[in-house]
Structures are given as structure tokens and as C-alpha cells.
Amino acid sequence: MRAAVLLACRIALGALFVWAAVTKLPDMAAFAQDVANYRAVPALLVPVVAAAVVGIELLAGLALLAGVTTRAAASVVAALLAVFIVFLAQALLRGIDLRCGCFGGDEPASWWTVARDVLMLAAALAVARAPARRAQPDPLTTSA
Amino acid sequence: MATLARAALLLIAGAVLGLLANPLTPHPAPLGKPVVPAAELPGAACQDPGASIARISVQEAKPLCVACAAAFVDARSAEEYAAGHITGAVHLGPGEPPDPLLPALRAAAMVIVYDRDRDCAAANRIAAQLQNLGLRDVRVLTGAWPEWMAKGGPGESGSCTVCTASSR
Numbered sequence: 001m002r003a004a005v006l007l008a009c010r011i012a013l014g015a016l017f018v019w020a021a022v023t024k025l026p027d028m029a030a031f032a033q034d035v036a037n038y039r040a041v042p043a044l045l046v047p048v049v050a051a052a053v054v055g056i057e058l059l060a061g062l063a064l065l066a067g068v069t070t071r072a073a074a075s076v077v078a079a080l081l082a083v084f085i086v087f088l089a090q091a092l093l094r095g096i097d098l099r100c101g102c103f104g105g106d107e108p109a110s111w112w113t114v115a116r117d118v119l120m121l122a123a124a125l126a127v128a129r130a131p132a133r134r135a136q137p138d139p140l141t142t143s144a
Numbered sequence: 145m146a147t148l149a150r151a152a153l154l155l156i157a158g159a160v161l162g163l164l165a166n167p168l169t170p171h172p173a174p175l176g177k178p179v180v181p182a183a184e185l186p187g188a189a190c191q192d193p194g195a196s197i198a199r200i201s202v203q204e205a206k207p208l209c210v211a212c213a214a215a216f217v218d219a220r221s222a223e224e225y226a227a228g229h230i231t232g233a234v235h236l237g238p239g240e241p242p243d244p245l246l247p248a249l250r251a252a253a254m255v256i257v258y259d260r261d262r263d264c265a266a267a268n269r270i271a272a273q274l275q276n277l278g279l280r281d282v283r284v285l286t287g288a289w290p291e292w293m294a295k296g297g298p299g300e301s302g303s304c305t306v307c308t309a310s311s312r
Contacts, residue, residue, distance in 0.1 A: 025169050032173035036181050043178030048163065050173045055162020056155055063154065072150030076158070079151075128147075 006130050009123040010064050013077055016120070017061030023104030024054050034101030038087045039094075056080065064127070074128035081121040088114045190264035190286045197257075197271040200283040202295050205256055209298055215252035217245075217274070219259040219266040220289065230258065230289075231298035238266050242273060249279060258285035258292065 024031045032050035035041055041049050056076065063073035084102075088109050091098060100109040107113070166172045173179075190199065208214035209231060216233035218225045225235040234245050236257075242249075249255050255274055259266040267284045274282045285292065293299065 025165075027171045028166055028169045028173040029171040032179045033182060036179040039181050043180045044176075046179040047166075047173035047175045047177065050179075051162040051166040051175065052159035053162065055160065055165060056158030059158035059161055060154060069150045069154065071147045072154055075147060075151040076154050079155075 006127055010067070010070060010074070010127050013074070013120060013123055013127065014061045014064030014066075017057045017077060018065065019061075020103050021054050021058035021061060024057075024101075027104065028054065031101055031104065034099055037096070037098040037101075038091050039096060040087050040090060053080070071128050071130070074124050074130075078121055078124035078128055081117050081124055085114055085117045085121065088117065190267065190284055190288055197268055197275070198281075198283045199286045200254075200256055202285065202287045202291050202297060205283075205285055205292075206295070206297050208254065208256070213252075214254040214256050215249050217249070217255060217257040217270060218289075219257055219270040224260065224289075228293075228299050230292060231300045233258075236270055238269055242270075242277065246277065249274065254281040254283060255279050256283050256285050258288050260289045264288060 028050060031054065032047045035050045035053075036043065036046045057080065060073045060076040060080070063069050064077065088100065091109060092111060092114070098109050099105075100107050100113045102113065163175070166175065205214065205216075209216060212232060216230045218229045218233040218235045219237060220229075220235075221237060222235060225233075225237075229235070234248070236242055236245060255271075257267040257271040257274070258264075261267075264284050264286075267288070271282045271284050287295075
């Protein structure tokens with residue numbers, strides 16, 4: 001049962017992060033603007049951070065989906081989510097009105113966004129702390 | 145430890161992937177160029193398409209100021225006004241009675257209200273008040289005082305020397 005829940009978390013997180021990256025790729029400049037609007041990154045570093053975040057999201061998401069270096073990928077996703085939560089919270093506490101930039105659309109940043117990220121962080125931490133695959137076979141690969 | 149090392153490797157590889165893929169995207173992030181918050185872009189302050197009060201840019205307002213063809217109303221605090229304001233502007237802070245200023249303002253073809261804030265809340269309030277008192281063409285200055293200064297708009301400090309009706 002626990003293995004099935006962890007598997008669901010891994011697949012869901014992987015899919016969400018790949019989706020988050022893919023939705024940003026068509027307009028990286030807009031995502032850079034979203035990052036700048038958080039007022040937490042020096043202006044000159046904003047484009048670099050934006051491009052790097054998308055690449056990390058994509059690679060970590062693919063790794064989670066594929067079940068490759070799962071714990072490392074989940075740790076990276078957890079670290080990203082922790083940073084997102086801090087960025088969102090500081091912007092909301094400072095009264096900055098902005099788009100969250102989460103999935104490339106116009107979704108405004110709100111405490112709901114923070115709650116969603118906290119939920120995803122919990123899932124990522126659970127996957128990252130799960131026993132290694134040797135001790136816990138992946139149902140996807142063992143059931144066939 | 146191995147997990148941490150793999151995570152670090154994943155982070156670095158992901159960052160490199162993102163930086164390499166960025167130029168291949170339709171609208172890449174401008175690497176090497178600063179990206180400032182949208183609210184700090186020139187003219188961004190007070191830009192509200194849904195605002196009920198009409199806007200006027202610094203670029204449009206400057207010649208009107210030079211020609212004394214519009215009356216300017218400073219909606220900031222009295223201290224800020226005394227420290228420096230648009231040449232010819234009169235001071236009218238929120239909550240202050242506009243009546244003494246009305247004759248001069250009515251004589252102007254256009255009244256331009258400004259403050260210093262990004263949302264121009266004070267300027268909006270004063271402009272709405274003036275409109276309700278029957279002034280026909282009342283605008284709020286986009287970019288507000290900071291952009292007026294940044295673009296070298298005429299300014300002065302000290303007590304008011306208004307563009308009176310006779311000087312127009």
C-alpha cells in the first residue's frame with residue numbers, strides 16, 4: 001500500500017514538473033519576467049535563474065517519471081519547492097501582486113499556491129526518504 | 145551521501161540543460177541583460193487599463209507643463225511637495241479641501257494629478273474628487289513623480305508658484 005502511494009507521488013510529481021517546464025518553454029522571456037516580479041533575485045541573474053529552473057524542472061521531472069535516481073530527483077524537487085514556497089510567501093507578505101509563473105499561464109500567486117506547493121513538498125520528501133529501490137521494488141517494473 | 149551527490153549532479157545538469165536550451169526557444173530569456181520587475185519598468189506606475197480616470201504619460205504631459213497648457217496637482221504630502229514638485233503644480237493632499245484651488249483649476253484646459261506611488265491611489269482619489277466637482281478633463285500622470293524626475297521634467301521646490309489663469 002505504502003509502495004503504491006509512493007509510486008503515485010513519484011509519477012504525479014514527475015508529470016507535474018515536466019508539465020511545468022514544458023508550459024514555460026514557449027515563452028522563457030515571460031517566465032523571466034515572472035521571476036523578476038518576485039523581487040528576490042538580482043535583475044542581472046533573473047534570466048539565468050529562469051532558464052536554469054526550467055532545465056532543472058524538466059530533468060528532475062523526467063528522472064522521477066522514469067524512476068532513475070528517484071531519491072536524488074525527489075530531493076531536487078523538494079529543494080525547488082522549498083525555494084518556491086519561500087519566494088511566494090515573501091511576495092505575498094510584502095503585498096506584491098503577481099502571477100505565480102508556475103505553469104506558464106496567468107495564475108495569480110496566492111496562499112492557495114503556497115498550500116499546493118507545501119502539499120507537493122510533503123510528497124517529494126516522502127519519495128526522497130523512501131527506502132532505496134533494492135529494498136522496495138517498484139510495482140511498475142516488478143508486476144510485469 | 146550518494147543521493148546528495150546525485151542530486152547536486154542533477155541540479156547542475158538541469159541548469160546547464162536549461163541554459164543551453166534557452167536560445168532554442170521561441171522567446172528566450174534575455175541572458176546577460178537585467179530583467180527588472182514589471183512594476184519598475186518606465187511608465188509602469190499607475191498604468192491601469194481599467195482605471196476610471198484617464199491617464200497621461202510623462203512624455204505627453206511635459207510639453208503641456210512647459211507651455212502652461214495644463215494645471216498640475218500634486219497629491220503627495222505637503223513635505224514631499226515642499227521638497228520638490230512639478231513646476232507650477234499646486235498641492236492638494238487627500239482630505240484637503242479643493243475649493244480654494246478650483247477657480248485656477250477650472251481655468252485650465254486640462255488638470256493633471258500625480259503622486260509618488262505605483263498604484264497612484266492618492267492621485268486617483270483626488271482626480272475623482274475634482275471630476276465630481278465638475279472639472280472636465282482630469283488625468284492621472286503615469287509613472288508618477290519618480291518618472292517625471294527620471295525623464296527630466298521641469299521641477300521646482302519650495303512654496304507654490306502656480307501657473308495662474310493669467311499666465312496661460
